[in-house]
Amino acid sequence: xxxxxxxxxxxxxxxxxxxxxxxxxxxxxxxxxxxxxxxxxxxxxxxxxxxxxxxxxxxxxxxxxxxxxxxxxxxxxxxxxxxxxxxxxxxxxxxxxxxxxxxxxxxxxxxxxxxxxxxxxxxxxxxxxxxxxxxxxxxxxxxxxxxxxxxxxxxxxxxxxxxxxxxxxxxxxxxxxxxxxxxxxxxxxxxxxxxxxxxxxxxxxxxxxxxxxxxxxxxxxxxxxxxxxxxxxxxxxxxxxxxxxxxxxxxxxxxxxxxxxxxxxxxxxxxxxxxxxxxxxxxxxxxxxxxxxxxxxxxxxxxxxxxxxxxxxxxxxxxxxxxxxxxxxxxxxxxxxxxxxxxxxxxxxxxxxxxxxxxxxxxxxxxxxxxxxxxxxxxxxxxxxxxxxxxxxxxxxxxxxxxxxxxxxxxxxxxxxxxxxxxxxxxxxxxxxxxxxxxxxxxxxxxxxxxxxxxxxxxxxxxxxxxxxxxxxxxxxxxxxxxxxxxxxxxxxxxxxxxxxxxxxxxxxxxxxxxxxxxxxxxxxxxxxxxxxxxxxxxxxxxxxxxxxxxxxxxxxxxxxxxxxxxxxxxxxxxxxxxxxxxxxxxxxxxxxxxxxxxxxxxxxxxxxxxxxxxxxxxxxx
Ligand code: CUK
Ligand code: CUA
Numbered sequence: 009x010x011x012x013x014x015x016x017x018x019x020x021x022x023x024x025x026x027x028x029x030x031x032x033x034x035x036x037x038x039x040x041x042x043x044x045x046x047x048x049x050x051x052x053x054x055x056x057x058x059x060x061x062x063x064x065x066x067x068x069x070x071x072x073x074x075x076x077x078x079x080x081x082x083x084x085x086x087x088x089x090x091x092x093x094x095x096x097x098x099x100x101x102x103x104x105x106x107x108x109x110x111x112x113x114x115x116x117x118x119x120x121x122x123x124x125x126x127x128x129x130x131x132x133x134x135x136x137x138x139x140x141x142x143x144x145x146x147x148x149x150x151x152x153x154x155x156x157x158x159x160x161x162x163x164x165x166x167x168x169x170x171x172x173x174x175x176x177x178x179x180x181x182x183x184x185x186x187x188x189x190x191x192x193x194x195x196x197x198x199x200x201x202x203x204x205x206x207x208x209x210x211x212x213x214x215x216x217x218x219x220x221x222x223x224x225x226x227x228x229x230x231x232x233x234x235x236x237x238x239x240x241x242x243x244x245x246x247x248x249x250x251x252x253x254x255x256x257x258x259x260x261x262x263x264x265x266x267x268x269x270x271x272x273x274x275x276x277x278x279x280x281x282x283x284x285x286x287x288x289x290x291x292x293x294x295x296x297x298x299x300x301x302x303x304x305x306x307x308x309x310x311x312x313x314x315x316x317x318x319x320x321x322x323x324x325x326x327x328x329x330x331x332x333x334x335x336x337x338x339x340x341x342x343x344x345x346x347x348x349x350x351x352x353x354x355x356x357x358x359x360x361x362x363x364x365x366x367x368x369x370x371x372x373x374x375x376x377x378x379x380x381x382x383x384x385x386x387x388x389x390x391x392x393x394x395x396x397x398x399x400x401x402x403x404x405x406x407x408x409x410x411x412x413x414x415x416x417x418x419x420x421x422x423x424x425x426x427x428x429x430x431x432x433x434x435x436x437x438x439x440x441x442x443x444x445x446x447x448x449x450x451x452x453x454x455x456x457x458x459x460x461x462x463x464x465x466x467x468x469x470x471x472x473x474x475x476x477x478x479x480x481x482x483x484x485x486x487x488x489x490x491x492x493x494x495x496x497x498x499x500x501x502x503x504x505x506x507x508x509x510x511x512x513x514x515x516x517x518x519x520x521x522x523x524x525x526x527x528x529x530x531x532x533x534x535x536x537x538x539x540x541x542x543x544x545x546x547x548x549x550x551x552x553x554x555x556x557x558x559x560x561x562x563x564x565x566x567x568x569x570x571x572x573x574x575x576x577x578x579x580x581x582x583x584x585x586x587x588x589x590x591x592x593x594x595x596x597x598x599x600x601x602x603x604x605x606x607x608x609x610x611x612x613x614x615x616x617x618x619x620x621x622x623x624x625x626x627x628x629x630x
Contacts, residue, residue, distance in 0.1 A: 072115030082480035091115020098585035127435035131496030182232035239325035279306035301361030318385035331383035390439035503590030511562035537616035549622035575610025602628035
């Protein structure tokens with residue numbers, strides 16, 4: 009009876025009141041005896057008071073942001089700005105984030121990757137790269153805030169990253185575009201001689217919370233596409249796909265698809281690490297650059313169907329799967345076979361000094377699902393089954409990499425890029441859920457004009473047959489995502505008191521304004537519902553400076569209370585920052601506009617939030 013009510017409401021625009029009154033207890037064991045008896049609506053319905061089972065971190069593409077969803081509800085929980093400024097949080101205005109963004113005002117975030125321990129997501133950090141301005145970032149999952157961003161020299165668009173090794177030893181950042189080293193000018197007529205594709209090996213120092221480029225490799229002037237790190241037996245290895253091995257310099261749509269085969273680059277990062285230790289590198293613009301034509305070993309090429317896109321290592325680390333995106337074939341390659349061929353030096357020539365392995369000696373099997381077209385990316389479940397997105401035929405194909413048997417196919421709307429499985433890139437995926445990240449949604453939602461939001465469709469993969477059970481809009485187009493078990497993420501609810509913080513003020517009476525020449529340092533407090541900049545002033549909520557002064561405002565949020573975030577904005581000065589509970593945050597500016605400027609709290613914090621205001625008075629120069 010109860011089930012009927014719920015299925016009648018599938019599509020679920022059920023208000024909070026209705027949910028607590030009617031369905032408050034529907035997930036208790038007596039009402040739902042086994043998963044298969046659940047309707048689709050029940051499977052995605054997370055009642056008020058309960059939480060989703062997984063976090064989905066979905067790349068925000070050219071918004072430069074990361075989107076956080078809950079699965080199975082597919083509700084968007086948060087937007088975390090990474091490579092672009094964000095007015096809502098003041099990201100890009102407060103001193104730390106402004107410095108990290110380094111003047112860039114947009115980014116193109118494609119592939120998020122969780123930090124790993126023993127091949128499992130450990131829930132500590134999230135890494136991502138920016139295709140637009142060649143940067144890498146790390147986000148702390150205790151606070152869901154970005155800790156460090158680095159620019160990657162010699163590289164143009166590290167699209168193929170970030171994929172981390174089993175114990176987060178490295179994230180590898182291969183470039184999408186080849187350019188002359190150091191971005192020097194060189195005519196495109198000299199493309200083959202002067203241009204290079206560069207792969208960077210980046211480490212993360214957890215203590216210092218800093219990213220660092222350990223070394224780079226000068227690869228041939230091709231375009232590099234997706235990469236993946238090995239696992240278990242292949243844990244010292246990583247793979248990346250290439251296209252435009254034709255080295256075309258114009259009209260790539262046609263010219264980069266001339267040859268029948270491109271390559272997978274297979275490399276042993278332990279060997280490359282040793283080469284660096286032995287000094288087998290050149291110094292290029294301050295980076296340790298390995299030139300494979302000079303220092304042999306560690307890097308090999310495996311021929312693959314032309315213009316491959318994704319390459320994915322199976323959870324057991326035995327195989328890597330890649331497919332020509334214009335071909336109907338899925339190809340399974342064997343690490344073990346590759347190792348044997350390398351051992352026996354069974355090479356079929358070389359390109360740019362890098363030995364080529366024979367396709368036949370590394371290929372394990374080819375799989376050809378009938379009429380399936382445009383294979384892009386592959387994910388895995390808990391039984392070792394593979395799920396490949398088919399961009400052109402708009403479907404997800406489930407198949408067995410051990411036998412090549414095609415087990416199921418499900419249409420998605422439309423043109424999926426990646427799919428992401430629960431704990432999908434680990435050594436032990438969970439099964440259960442797969443989200444198809446679709447590049448086009450067309451008619452899926454209410455129209456908002458000629459351009460539409462794209463979509464993410466949740467697929468139940470717990471049974472033999474796949475079933476699409478929910479859909480959620482996402483804007484702009486989704487690229488990759490990763491899905492982590494919710495209980496692995498341990499956030500802090502308030503920033504803990506840090507008595508050593510140089511700018512924190514934990515006592516109201518310590519709020520003060522200090523002038524040093526033409527610099528004014530404010531050590532203030534934000535609390536429900538006032539600012540205190542100078543405890544001893546006639547008007548403690550006023551900052552008075554002279555035109556041309558450099559003003560540095562440090563504010564500590566004294567509300568050590570979950571979710572009580574304050575903002576600090578100054579009218580017409582184009583300034584805003586947020587101060588989360590317990591946090592001390594800093595904003596700097598030059599008071600270059602004389603006059604009277606109200607300032608206010610931008611984040612609703614109490615019934616008297618509207619009263620949380622003050623003034624910036626800027627005395628004009630004589
Ligand atoms: S890419 Cu393959 S469909 Cu940027 Cu991961 Cu988008
Ligand atoms: Cu503080 Cu609103």
